[in-house]
Amino acid sequence: MFAEQVIKVFLPSSFPPPFLPLLPHSPLPRQSLAGDLSEANRQSCSETTKPLVEAVEALTTFASSPQFASTPAKISAKARMAQEPIIQAGRNVNLSSSSLLTSAKSLAINPNDPPMWQLLASHTKAVTDAIKSLILAIRDKCPGQNECDNAIDCLNENIRDLDQSILAAMSQQLNPHASSTLQVGVAGYELSLSPK
Numbered sequence: 001m002f003a004e005q006v007i008k009v010f011l012p013s014s015f016p017p018p019f020l021p022l023l024p025h026s027p028l029p030r031q032s033l034a035g036d037l038s039e040a041n042r043q044s045c046s047e048t049t050k051p052l053v054e055a056v057e058a059l060t061t062f063a064s065s066p067q068f069a070s071t072p073a074k075i076s077a078k079a080r081m082a083q084e085p086i087i088q089a090g091r092n093v094n095l096s097s098s099s100l101l102t103s104a105k106s107l108a109i110n111p112n113d114p115p116m117w118q119l120l121a122s123h124t125k126a127v128t129d130a131i132k133s134l135i136l137a138i139r140d141k142c143p144g145q146n147e148c149d150n151a152i153d154c155l156n157e158n159i160r161d162l163d164q165s166i167l168a169a170m171s172q173q174l175n176p177h178a179s180s181t182l183q184v185g186v187a188g189y190e191l192s193l194s195p196k
Helices: 002-010 030-035 039-063 077-109 114-141 145-170
Strands: 182-186 189-193
Touching: 077 114, 114 145
Parallel strands: none
Antiparallel strands: 182 189
């Protein structure tokens, strides 16, 4: 009964597992086995647990089916190279933090050791520098950073062109360009603006 409740907790109620009828509905004779370790009681306990063992094996087989198997992520060589600065900075944070904790442990044992205090200070600085380099690596090498910077530069250039066109139009000096066209799509309609 307990195993059936455990399985119902871990599996959704809409999913009927094929192994639930195999579960034993009678409690295990553990009290009789604990009181008397005779061969008859062991045999009785073994017979009572067989359906439970079969149900666990069925659950293991069911959970191991390809339907639930995950596929490992595939990272290209270019993506791996892009990750390297961040991974290296993370390693440096781990190593310097480990050295800091080791020196702090030594100081906890012997707090009157001046060279160890200097070592603690240098490890503290190393941790700070490693964290700064990790932040810089994340900020500079994060995915899409270059694309976003390029898009911002393109937008700023277009804003400058629009501002210059507005100033030229206000001073009645706006000349149409023969090569400039603008296509705008609004709610299924396309409007083409080109100089005539």
